[in-house]
Amino acid sequence: MDTLTTDQSPDFPGRPGRSLGDSDPLHVAGAGTLGISILVGSLTILFLSSLIAFVFYRSGFLKSISISLPDGLWLSTLILLVSSVTMHLAKKNITHDHDRTCSHWLTATLALGVAFLAMQVVNWLALNGQLDQTQHAVSAISWVGQSRLGGLSRADAAVVERHVLLVAFYMFTVLHALHVIAGLIPLGVVNVKAYKGRYSRNYHPGIRYINIYWHFLDAIWLVIFVTLLLTF
Numbered sequence: 001m002d003t004l005t006t007d008q009s010p011d012f013p014g015r016p017g018r019s020l021g022d023s024d025p026l027h028v029a030g031a032g033t034l035g036i037s038i039l040v041g042s043l044t045i046l047f048l049s050s051l052i053a054f055v056f057y058r059s060g061f062l063k064s065i066s067i068s069l070p071d072g073l074w075l076s077t078l079i080l081l082v083s084s085v086t087m088h089l090a091k092k093n094i095t096h097d098h099d100r101t102c103s104h105w106l107t108a109t110l111a112l113g114v115a116f117l118a119m120q121v122v123n124w125l126a127l128n129g130q131l132d133q134t135q136h137a138v139s140a141i142s143w144v145g146q147s148r149l150g151g152l153s154r155a156d157a158a159v160v161e162r163h164v165l166l167v168a169f170y171m172f173t174v175l176h177a178l179h180v181i182a183g184l185i186p187l188g189v190v191n192v193k194a195y196k197g198r199y200s201r202n203y204h205p206g207i208r209y210i211n212i213y214w215h216f217l218d219a220i221w222l223v224i225f226v227t228l229l230l231t232f
Contacts, residue, residue, distance in 0.1 A: 036209045040216045043179065047220050050175075051227050054168055058231045061161045062154070067169070067232045070126040076119040077225050083112035084218040090194075091211045094204045099197050102207070106191040109214065113184050120177050127166060134163035165232060172224050176217070183213050 090105035137159045190206040193199060199207060 032205050032209060036212050040212060043216065044220065047175075047223070051172070051223065054172075055227065055231060058165075058168075061164075062158055065158055065161045065165065067127075067130070067162065067165050069169070069228055069232055070123040072119055072123045072126065073225060073228070076116055076123065077221065079112055079116045079119060080218050080221055083109050083116065084215055086112060087211055087214045091204075091207055094194065094199050094207050095201050097201045099194055099199055102199070103191055103194040106187065106194055106207075110184060110187055110191060113180055113187065117177055117180060120173060123173070124170065127169060131163075131166045131170070134159060134166055138163050169228065169232070172228070176221055176224055180217055183210065183217055186210055187214070 086105045086108040090102045090109060093099075093102040093105060141156050141159065186206070187210050190210050193206060
Protein backbone atom coordinates (compact mmCIF):
# COMPACT_ATOMS: atom_id res chain seq x y z
CA MET A 1 0.00 0.00 0.00
CA ASP A 2 1.14 3.53 -0.75
CA THR A 3 -1.19 5.22 1.70
CA LEU A 4 -1.15 5.34 5.48
CA THR A 5 -4.40 6.86 6.71
CA THR A 6 -4.23 8.78 9.98
CA ASP A 7 -7.66 10.32 9.59
CA GLN A 8 -10.40 10.24 6.97
CA SER A 9 -11.91 13.30 5.34
CA PRO A 10 -15.64 13.83 5.96
CA ASP A 11 -15.93 14.89 2.33
CA PHE A 12 -14.41 11.70 0.90
CA PRO A 13 -14.87 8.79 3.32
CA GLY A 14 -12.26 6.14 2.79
CA ARG A 15 -10.32 8.31 0.31
CA PRO A 16 -7.62 10.96 0.63
CA GLY A 17 -9.19 14.07 2.14
CA ARG A 18 -9.32 17.49 0.57
CA SER A 19 -8.87 19.31 3.86
CA LEU A 20 -5.34 20.57 4.27
CA GLY A 21 -4.69 20.02 7.95
CA ASP A 22 -2.18 17.79 9.67
CA SER A 23 -4.80 15.04 9.88
CA ASP A 24 -4.74 14.45 6.12
CA PRO A 25 -4.04 10.90 4.97
CA LEU A 26 -0.27 10.44 4.86
CA HIS A 27 1.30 9.00 1.73
CA VAL A 28 4.43 6.97 2.27
CA ALA A 29 6.79 5.45 -0.28
CA GLY A 30 5.72 1.95 -1.18
CA ALA A 31 4.98 -0.23 -4.19
CA GLY A 32 4.24 2.74 -6.46
CA THR A 33 7.55 4.44 -5.76
CA LEU A 34 9.39 1.15 -6.15
CA GLY A 35 7.58 0.51 -9.43
CA ILE A 36 8.47 3.86 -10.98
CA SER A 37 12.07 3.43 -9.78
CA ILE A 38 12.30 0.03 -11.48
CA LEU A 39 10.77 1.48 -14.66
CA VAL A 40 13.23 4.37 -14.75
CA GLY A 41 16.14 2.04 -14.00
CA SER A 42 15.13 -0.33 -16.81
CA LEU A 43 14.73 2.50 -19.32
CA THR A 44 18.08 3.94 -18.28
CA ILE A 45 19.75 0.61 -19.05
CA LEU A 46 17.96 0.49 -22.42
CA PHE A 47 19.06 3.96 -23.49
CA LEU A 48 22.61 3.80 -22.15
CA SER A 49 23.34 0.34 -23.58
CA SER A 50 22.06 1.50 -26.99
CA LEU A 51 24.17 4.65 -26.85
CA ILE A 52 27.30 2.76 -25.79
CA ALA A 53 26.80 0.25 -28.63
CA PHE A 54 26.37 3.12 -31.10
CA VAL A 55 29.51 4.92 -29.91
CA PHE A 56 31.51 1.69 -30.22
CA TYR A 57 30.15 1.08 -33.71
CA ARG A 58 30.74 4.70 -34.71
CA SER A 59 34.42 4.47 -33.73
CA GLY A 60 35.02 2.20 -36.72
CA PHE A 61 33.67 4.69 -39.25
CA LEU A 62 35.73 6.80 -41.60
CA LYS A 63 37.02 9.84 -39.72
CA SER A 64 35.78 12.17 -42.44
CA ILE A 65 32.15 11.13 -42.02
CA SER A 66 30.02 13.63 -40.11
CA ILE A 67 26.58 15.20 -40.16
CA SER A 68 25.54 18.72 -39.23
CA LEU A 69 22.86 18.40 -36.58
CA PRO A 70 19.82 20.72 -36.79
CA ASP A 71 20.25 23.91 -34.77
CA GLY A 72 16.76 23.31 -33.42
CA LEU A 73 18.14 20.61 -31.12
CA TRP A 74 19.51 23.37 -28.89
CA LEU A 75 16.05 24.87 -28.57
CA SER A 76 14.54 21.44 -27.90
CA THR A 77 17.06 20.91 -25.12
CA LEU A 78 16.30 24.31 -23.59
CA ILE A 79 12.55 23.62 -23.66
CA LEU A 80 13.00 20.29 -21.89
CA LEU A 81 15.30 21.82 -19.27
CA VAL A 82 12.72 24.51 -18.52
CA SER A 83 10.02 21.83 -18.25
CA SER A 84 12.06 20.13 -15.53
CA VAL A 85 12.09 23.42 -13.64
CA THR A 86 8.31 23.78 -13.91
CA MET A 87 7.87 20.17 -12.81
CA HIS A 88 10.05 20.82 -9.78
CA LEU A 89 8.00 23.91 -8.93
CA ALA A 90 4.81 21.88 -9.20
CA LYS A 91 6.07 19.34 -6.69
CA LYS A 92 7.38 22.09 -4.41
CA ASN A 93 4.00 23.85 -4.39
CA ILE A 94 2.01 20.73 -3.56
CA THR A 95 4.28 20.09 -0.56
CA HIS A 96 3.13 23.50 0.70
CA ASP A 97 -0.55 22.72 -0.01
CA HIS A 98 -0.68 25.13 -2.96
CA ASP A 99 -2.66 22.71 -5.09
CA ARG A 100 -3.99 25.31 -7.56
CA THR A 101 -0.52 26.78 -8.13
CA CYS A 102 0.77 23.24 -8.49
CA SER A 103 -1.79 22.66 -11.24
CA HIS A 104 -0.60 25.78 -13.06
CA TRP A 105 2.99 24.54 -13.06
CA LEU A 106 1.85 21.10 -14.22
CA THR A 107 -0.03 22.76 -17.07
CA ALA A 108 3.14 24.66 -17.98
CA THR A 109 5.09 21.39 -17.97
CA LEU A 110 2.48 19.79 -20.20
CA ALA A 111 2.66 22.70 -22.66
CA LEU A 112 6.46 22.58 -22.70
CA GLY A 113 6.36 18.83 -23.33
CA VAL A 114 4.15 19.38 -26.37
CA ALA A 115 6.44 22.21 -27.52
CA PHE A 116 9.44 19.88 -27.21
CA LEU A 117 7.75 17.29 -29.43
CA ALA A 118 6.79 19.96 -31.97
CA MET A 119 10.40 21.16 -32.09
CA GLN A 120 11.60 17.60 -32.55
CA VAL A 121 9.32 17.24 -35.57
CA VAL A 122 10.98 20.35 -37.02
CA ASN A 123 14.38 18.74 -36.40
CA TRP A 124 13.31 15.49 -38.05
CA LEU A 125 12.07 17.35 -41.11
CA ALA A 126 15.36 19.25 -41.30
CA LEU A 127 17.27 16.02 -41.90
CA ASN A 128 14.56 14.13 -43.76
CA GLY A 129 15.85 15.16 -47.17
CA GLN A 130 19.35 13.92 -46.36
CA LEU A 131 17.95 10.63 -45.09
CA ASP A 132 16.04 10.09 -48.35
CA GLN A 133 19.14 10.85 -50.41
CA THR A 134 21.36 8.43 -48.53
CA GLN A 135 18.65 5.78 -48.63
CA HIS A 136 18.46 5.99 -52.41
CA ALA A 137 22.26 6.02 -52.67
CA VAL A 138 22.61 2.94 -50.46
CA SER A 139 19.93 1.14 -52.48
CA ALA A 140 21.80 1.99 -55.68
CA ILE A 141 25.08 0.47 -54.50
CA SER A 142 25.71 -2.70 -56.50
CA TRP A 143 28.54 -5.17 -57.00
CA VAL A 144 29.99 -2.82 -59.59
CA GLY A 145 30.80 -0.33 -56.83
CA GLN A 146 32.63 -2.87 -54.70
CA SER A 147 36.35 -3.52 -54.69
CA ARG A 148 37.91 -6.69 -56.06
CA LEU A 149 38.39 -7.87 -52.47
CA GLY A 150 34.63 -8.05 -52.10
CA GLY A 151 34.24 -5.12 -49.72
CA LEU A 152 32.69 -1.74 -50.34
CA SER A 153 34.75 0.90 -52.03
CA ARG A 154 35.77 3.85 -49.88
CA ALA A 155 33.18 6.06 -51.57
CA ASP A 156 30.39 3.53 -51.05
CA ALA A 157 31.45 2.94 -47.45
CA ALA A 158 31.18 6.68 -46.83
CA VAL A 159 27.63 6.70 -48.20
CA VAL A 160 26.60 3.73 -46.05
CA GLU A 161 28.18 5.16 -42.90
CA ARG A 162 26.55 8.52 -43.43
CA HIS A 163 23.21 6.76 -43.80
CA VAL A 164 23.80 4.85 -40.58
CA LEU A 165 24.42 8.12 -38.74
CA LEU A 166 21.16 9.57 -40.00
CA VAL A 167 19.26 6.43 -39.02
CA ALA A 168 20.85 6.53 -35.55
CA PHE A 169 19.76 10.15 -35.15
CA TYR A 170 16.15 9.24 -35.86
CA MET A 171 16.30 6.10 -33.76
CA PHE A 172 17.47 7.85 -30.58
CA THR A 173 15.36 10.98 -30.95
CA VAL A 174 12.17 9.14 -31.90
CA LEU A 175 12.64 6.60 -29.11
CA HIS A 176 13.01 9.42 -26.61
CA ALA A 177 10.01 11.27 -28.09
CA LEU A 178 7.84 8.17 -27.66
CA HIS A 179 8.73 8.12 -23.97
CA VAL A 180 7.88 11.81 -23.72
CA ILE A 181 4.46 11.05 -25.21
CA ALA A 182 4.08 8.23 -22.71
CA GLY A 183 4.81 10.75 -19.94
CA LEU A 184 2.39 13.40 -21.21
CA ILE A 185 -0.61 11.09 -20.78
CA PRO A 186 -0.23 10.48 -17.01
CA LEU A 187 0.92 14.09 -16.63
CA GLY A 188 -2.44 15.22 -18.01
CA VAL A 189 -4.30 12.91 -15.62
CA VAL A 190 -2.28 14.13 -12.64
CA ASN A 191 -2.88 17.74 -13.69
CA VAL A 192 -6.65 17.23 -13.71
CA LYS A 193 -6.53 15.67 -10.25
CA ALA A 194 -4.40 18.51 -8.95
CA TYR A 195 -6.83 21.05 -10.38
CA LYS A 196 -9.71 19.27 -8.62
CA GLY A 197 -7.85 19.41 -5.32
CA ARG A 198 -7.25 15.68 -5.02
CA TYR A 199 -3.72 16.16 -3.71
CA SER A 200 -2.30 17.69 -0.54
CA ARG A 201 1.13 17.95 1.06
CA ASN A 202 0.58 14.56 2.71
CA TYR A 203 -0.92 12.82 -0.31
CA HIS A 204 0.46 13.42 -3.82
CA PRO A 205 1.72 10.08 -5.18
CA GLY A 206 0.84 10.90 -8.79
CA ILE A 207 2.87 14.09 -8.69
CA ARG A 208 5.79 12.25 -7.11
CA TYR A 209 5.77 9.54 -9.77
CA ILE A 210 5.49 11.88 -12.76
CA ASN A 211 8.17 14.11 -11.22
CA ILE A 212 10.62 11.19 -11.12
CA TYR A 213 9.77 10.10 -14.66
CA TRP A 214 9.97 13.62 -16.11
CA HIS A 215 13.37 14.34 -14.61
CA PHE A 216 14.52 11.01 -16.04
CA LEU A 217 13.40 12.13 -19.52
CA ASP A 218 15.37 15.33 -19.08
CA ALA A 219 18.53 13.57 -17.89
CA ILE A 220 18.49 10.90 -20.59
CA TRP A 221 17.91 13.53 -23.28
CA LEU A 222 21.00 15.42 -22.13
CA VAL A 223 23.01 12.20 -22.47
CA ILE A 224 21.58 11.60 -25.96
CA PHE A 225 22.21 15.20 -27.01
CA VAL A 226 25.82 15.19 -25.82
CA THR A 227 26.40 11.83 -27.55
CA LEU A 228 25.04 13.22 -30.80
CA LEU A 229 27.23 16.31 -30.53
CA LEU A 230 30.36 14.24 -29.92
CA THR A 231 29.77 11.58 -32.57
CA PHE A 232 28.12 13.41 -35.45
